[in-house]
Amino acid sequence: MKNPDRKKFLDIMLGVGTTAWLASMLYPISRFLIPPNIPEANVTSLEIGQVTEFPYNSSKIIRFGRKPVIVIRTKNGDFKALSATCTHLDCTVQLKKETEQIWCACHNGIYNLEGNNISGPPPKPLTPFNVRIANDKVIISNEDMS
């Protein structure tokens, strides 16, 4: 070989050039594939209706920002509000009236009314929300959850 250094240099330049070219193609494509983050409407509290609209031992799923929240009125008349998204694989949960538990139909996950995972595959409890009653109206919020 006449000039091995020259060949090596050209090989390196070719490799670096190809890599740079690939990166300059792949970077914009990979960024394009993920949609832009549209800022969520910052919902902190929401009025969801009159107390009388919630019979005892019943539930309703409402939209809180972009997430579903399950609002439960227990047999005693207390209100509970929890994230309605199962912590296992993202299905939407429902109230099981007979056992007074929260149930996810997808993989048979069960939570108690406090949102604690008590059986089945869910790994974490459901996130609780504040519920307060003002002028006979039910208001849920995610502030001061200490």
Place this chain on the structure above:
Amino acid sequence: MKIYDWLNQRVDLDSITKFAKKKQVPVFYGTVWYYLGGVSLFLFIIQVFTGILLILYYQPGSTTAFESVKFIVSQVNFGWLVREIHSWSANLFILFIFLHMFTVYFAKAYRKPREVTWYTGFILLLVAMFFGFSGYLLPWNELAFFATKVGSDIAGAIPFVGDFLLKLLRSGDDVTGATLTRFYGIHVAVLPAVFTIILGIHLILVQVQGMSVPPSQESLPPEKRKYMPFFPNFALRDLLVWLIVLNVIALLAVFFPWEIGQKADPLLPAPAGIRPEWYFMFMFQTLKLIPAHIWFIEGELFGIMMFTLGGLIWFFVPFFDKKAGLGIKSPFWKWVGVIIILYIIGMTIWGYAV
């Protein structure tokens, strides 16, 4: 014949016909297995044709998808037939790929020199399952909505790349109309292109290397091995089988139609009795049985890791089972196959029984 001569002078058709005439199919107790790959191919062709027809009326989007599918099956002339054939053929497509794969596995056709045919075949199965997963969402009904949530959430649990994959699949954090548009694009553009290319390689390899026979046949003296010409003997038999399959699909489409179900509503809970397509059932049932935590790992992640590991071993079986390529018996891998089949069938039945 004039056209043939004209073309032959230019593109050498003779070499192709010579090759076709030379192609032979081994005749033995397992000759019937050779139809399974062909049937899978035929079902793919049906999918392409009926899929193109459905595209003419289908409208992706959370406010139009369900309505357009309803329109297809209730208003469009023979729309119901086209959609039913597409749905039935999709299910049989997966079934026949599975059957094809297992017969190939037990005949040890993956052994040297056909490893690459096995690899491409396995990738085709994965692409076909992704076809099923993405197509399942398109009618935008309740079952599909939650199946997609679960499926994409599983992808999201993969360490490091999970978050990227989840957003990539869902086009955001949640399953919405944007997810539907994305799945539609994947289903009708990305996957057909990928599938066609890999299928091309798969088929070329089968032609170039010829049909594999099990080791027990290969060890027979040449005078004891029987063959039939591919053309026209086997090709006509192939056609007959395809015709039967087409008739079976027509019967299924008419007498056992697939329901459209309820339109997806993000504010409704997952309905009781929700389950995925049958070919995901064994994985679904396994995920149901795994507890929330195994040691320090979340059950979900543990399940994914096990299935990934199993899939990788299955994919690389030609690499592990080197004995088969050397003509030595390897019963261990036969039993692995038997256990996997029993596991899949057992879990599937269990999943439907509960």
